[in-house]
Amino acid sequence: MTKIEKIVLSYSGGLDTSIILKWLQETYGCEVVTFTADLGQGEELEPARAHAEMAGVKDIRIVDLREEFVSDFVFPMLRANALYEGQYLLGSSIARPLIAKHLVGMAREVGADAVAHGATGKGNDQIRFELAVNALDPSIKVIAPWRQWNIRSRLQLSEYAEKHRIPVPSDKRGEAPFSIDANLLHTSTEGKSLENPAEVAPDHVYQRTVDPVDAPDTPEIITVGFERGDPVSVNGKAMTPAALLTELNGLGGRHGVGRLDLVENRFIGMKSRGIYETPGGTILLAAHRGIESITLDRAAAHLKDEIMPRYAELIYNGFWFAPEREMLQALIDHSQAFVSGEVTLRLYKGSASVISRASPCSLYSADLVTFEESTIAFDHHDAEGFIRLNGLRLRSWAARNGR
Numbered sequence: 001m002t003k004i005e006k007i008v009l010s011y012s013g014g015l016d017t018s019i020i021l022k023w024l025q026e027t028y029g030c031e032v033v034t035f036t037a038d039l040g041q042g043e044e045l046e047p048a049r050a051h052a053e054m055a056g057v058k059d060i061r062i063v064d065l066r067e068e069f070v071s072d073f074v075f076p077m078l079r080a081n082a083l084y085e086g087q088y089l090l091g092s093s094i095a096r097p098l099i100a101k102h103l104v105g106m107a108r109e110v111g112a113d114a115v116a117h118g119a120t121g122k123g124n125d126q127i128r129f130e131l132a133v134n135a136l137d138p139s140i141k142v143i144a145p146w147r148q149w150n151i152r153s154r155l156q157l158s159e160y161a162e163k164h165r166i167p168v169p170s171d172k173r174g175e176a177p178f179s180i181d182a183n184l185l186h187t188s189t190e191g192k193s194l195e196n197p198a199e200v201a202p203d204h205v206y207q208r209t210v211d212p213v214d215a216p217d218t219p220e221i222i223t224v225g226f227e228r229g230d231p232v233s234v235n236g237k238a239m240t241p242a243a244l245l246t247e248l249n250g251l252g253g254r255h256g257v258g259r260l261d262l263v264e265n266r267f268i269g270m271k272s273r274g275i276y277e278t279p280g281g282t283i284l285l286a287a288h289r290g291i292e293s294i295t296l297d298r299a300a301a302h303l304k305d306e307i308m309p310r311y312a313e314l315i316y317n318g319f320w321f322a323p324e325r326e327m328l329q330a331l332i333d334h335s336q337a338f339v340s341g342e343v344t345l346r347l348y349k350g351s352a353s354v355i356s357r358a359s360p361c362s363l364y365s366a367d368l369v370t371f372e373e374s375t376i377a378f379d380h381h382d383a384e385g386f387i388r389l390n391g392l393r394l395r396s397w398a399a400r401n402g403r
Contacts, residue, residue, distance in 0.1 A: 002141065004028045004030050004113055004114045004141065004143075005030055005031075005111075005112075005113055006030055006031045006032075006033065006110060006111060006112040006113060006114070007024055007028065007030060007031070007032045007033070007112055007114045007116050007143065008032075008033045008034075008035055008103055008106045008107045008110065008112045008114075008115045008116070009021055009024060009032050009033070009034050009035065009115070009116045009117075010035055010037070010099055010103055010115070010116065010117045010129070011034035011035060011036050011048060012036065012048060012118070013036065013045075013047050013048025013049075013050075013051045013052070015157060015158075015161060015166075015168060016118045016157065017118045018051050018055070018161070018166050019151075019157055019160055019161055019164075019166060020116065020118050020145045021034065021052070021055050021057070022055060022164050022166060023145055023149060024116055024143070024145070025055070025056070028143075031058070031059070032057060033057070033059040033060075033061065033106065033110050033112060034048070034052045034057050034059075034060050034061065035061045035063070035102065035103060035106050036048045036049075036060075036061065036062045036063070037063055037065050037095075037098070037099050037102060038062065038063065038064045038065060038066060039065055039066060039069050039095055039098070039183035039184055040069070040183055040184025040242065040245075040246070041182040041183050041184075042182055043182070045062050048062065049062060051167070055166075061106060063102060065098060065102065066184055066242040067240060067241055067242045069095065069098055069183065069185075069242070070184060070185075070241035070242045070244075070245050071241040071242075072098070073094050073095070073097065073098050074094060074184075074185050074241070074245065074281070075230045075231075075241060076329060076332075076333070077090060077094050077315060078230075078231075078281070078285065079229045079288070079332050079333060079335075079336050079339075080304065080307075080308055080311050080312070080328075080329075080332045081285060081288060081292075081304070081305075081308055082308060082311055082312040082315060083285075083308070083312055084264065084312045084313065084316045085262075085264055085265065086309075087260060087262055088260065088262055088264060088276065088316075089185070089186065089260075089276070089278045089281045089282065089285065090312060090315050090316060091181075091183060091185040091186025091187075091188060091276065091281070092124075092125065092181050092183075092186070092188050093124070093128065093315050093316045093318075094185065094315060094320075095183050095185070096125055096128035096129055096132065096318065096320075097128065097132045097318075097320035097321060100128070100129050100132030100133055100136065101132065101136060103115045103117075103129075103133070104132075104133055104136045104137045104140060107137075107140050108137070112140075113140065113141060114140065114141040114142070114143050115133060115140055115141075115142055115143070116142070116143040116144070116145065117129045117130075117142070117143075117144060118145070118146070119144065119146065120146045121144070121146050121147045122266075122268065122270070123266065123268070124266050124267050124268065124316070124317075126144055126146075127267055127268065127317065127318040128317075128318035128320075129142070129318075130142045130144070130318075131318040131319060131321075131322075132318065132320060132321055135321035135322065136321060178190065178191050178192060178193075178194070178205065179191040180207075182207075184242060184245050184246065184249070184280075185245065185278060185280070185281050186258075186276055186277060186278040186281060187207050187208050187276070187277045188274050188275070188276055189205050189207075189274065189275040189276075190272060190273070190274045190275075194273050194274070194275060195273065196273075197263050197273045201261055201275050206259065206275070207277065208249065208253045208258075208277040208279060209252070209253045209256050209257065209258060209259050209277050209279055210253065210254065210255075210256050211256060212255075212256030212259070212349045212350030212351075213256075214256070215254070215255045215256040215348070215349050215350065216254070216255065219346045219347060219348035220251065220255060220346070220347045220348070221345070221346055221347075221355075222234060222235055222251060222283075222344070222345055222347060223235050223236065223342050223344045223345075224248075224283070224284070224287040224342070224343050224345065225238075225341070225342045226287070226288070226291045226340055226341060226342070226343070227340045228336050228337060228338075228339060228340060229333070229335075229336025229339040230336075231284055231287065231288070234247050234248065234251075245281075246280070248279065248280030248283045248284065249279050249280040250279075251279070251280075251283070251347060252279025252280055252282060252283050252347065252352065253277075253279045254347075255347040255348060255349065255350070255352075256349060256350040257279045257282050257283060257347055257350055257351065257352045258277055258278040258279035258280070258281065258282035258283075258352075259275075259276075259277055259350065260275070260276040260277075260278070261273075261275055262274055262275075262276060267316065267317045267318070282352055283345060283347070283352045286343075286345060286352045286353070286354055287343040287345060287352075287354065288339075288343075289354075290343040290345075290354035290357045291339055291340070291341050291342075291343050291357055291359060292304075292339055293357065294341070294357055294359055294362040294363060294364045295338050295339045295340070295341065295359050295361050295362060295363060296335065296338075296339065296363075297363065300335050304335055307328055307331070307332075310328070311325065311328045311329075311332070314328070338359075338361035339359075339361075340359055340360065340361055341358050341359025341360065341362070342357070342358055342359075343356070343357045344356040344357070
């Protein structure tokens with residue numbers, strides 16, 4: 001085994017990473033620095049510090065990354081209207097490159113020669129973490145304990161924890177019912193009772209949203225303001241990126257907006273079923289499409305829609321720092337120069353519906369499109385030649401086929 005002098009561990013303080021911390025100390029016999037990213041997961045982070053202290057860690061880092069997460073990762077992704085497989089708003093996928101970026105930066109800062117993560121060998125996150133590290137600093141070794149040790153189940157994990165006197169949460173004894181990932185953009189729940197896609201997810205799976213059936217019977221009208229493709233205000237109040245997403249999460253969650261029960265195709269080659277809650281992101285996607293509908297040229301909008309699946313797939317598969325994603329981002333960002341204005345939405349029983357939009361940069365001309373008399377010169381006879389030219393190839397095709 002290569003000699004490792006110091007490791008920076010991506011550390012949540014939960015059962016998995018607490019055991020990984022102990023395993024790293026035993027296996028490599030070196031100092032382990034813990035790094036806990038505050039991405040707005042809604043949990044108290046001080047227990048992570050306490051668990052690390054109990055394990056003898058001297059250098060414990062807890063870093064608030066909420067604003068950076070939303071402004072530098074979530075918002076650029078939303079400019080693309082990115083959806084993986086047409087539905088998933090990429091809440092876990094977009095968090096991993098940010099964590100990896102800070103893992104690499106911290107490794108450089110403390111002089112570590114390796115970083116470690118708690119992702120399993122079956123999932124996407126191992127790929128996302130490690131591809132990001134490869135792109136940012138190939139000299140840093142990545143340690144993935146789930147691919148190295150002989151622990152193969154939650155039961156064995158709990159037995160290891162009890163042997164080493166690591167606190168085991170009561171719901172993690174044996175096989176945990178759910179695996180949960182949360183940040184400011186979403187909550188993802190997978191595992192156990194959700195592994196059969198034919199079974200209906202139990203109500204208690206949902207954490208951020210009320211059941212749309214139980215949502216208020218009265219719609220709520222909200223307005224989201226945009227500047228150059230990014231949301232900047234809610235109901236006329238300017239907010240920082242993280243504060244804005246937090247506000248929309250509360251509004252959307254109250255009305256049951258943003259629930260998704262999805263069977264997706266993992267990059268590693270298997271299908272998995274997950275329950276996603278993305279209330280604020282769902283509102284922002286609808287609002288952004290609303291403001292783009294009056295500010296983007298038709299061909300530019302259609303080109304964005306053509307490249308979106310490829311862009312979303314790159315993020316899902318862990319290629320945030322790859323040159324092709326950066327190239328697509330440059331194109332997407334260029335398209336947003338005039339995507340400014342306000343969008344009004346109705347939140348009601350699980351839906352976020354655009355009901356009006358306005359922009360000082362609008363391409364929409366009521367005078368041009370009206371059925372009434374217009375002051376803009378438009379010769380209806382021009383359409384005849386337009387149709388005849390576009391129909392030329394169809395007439396040739398029909399003649400050949402004997403129609």
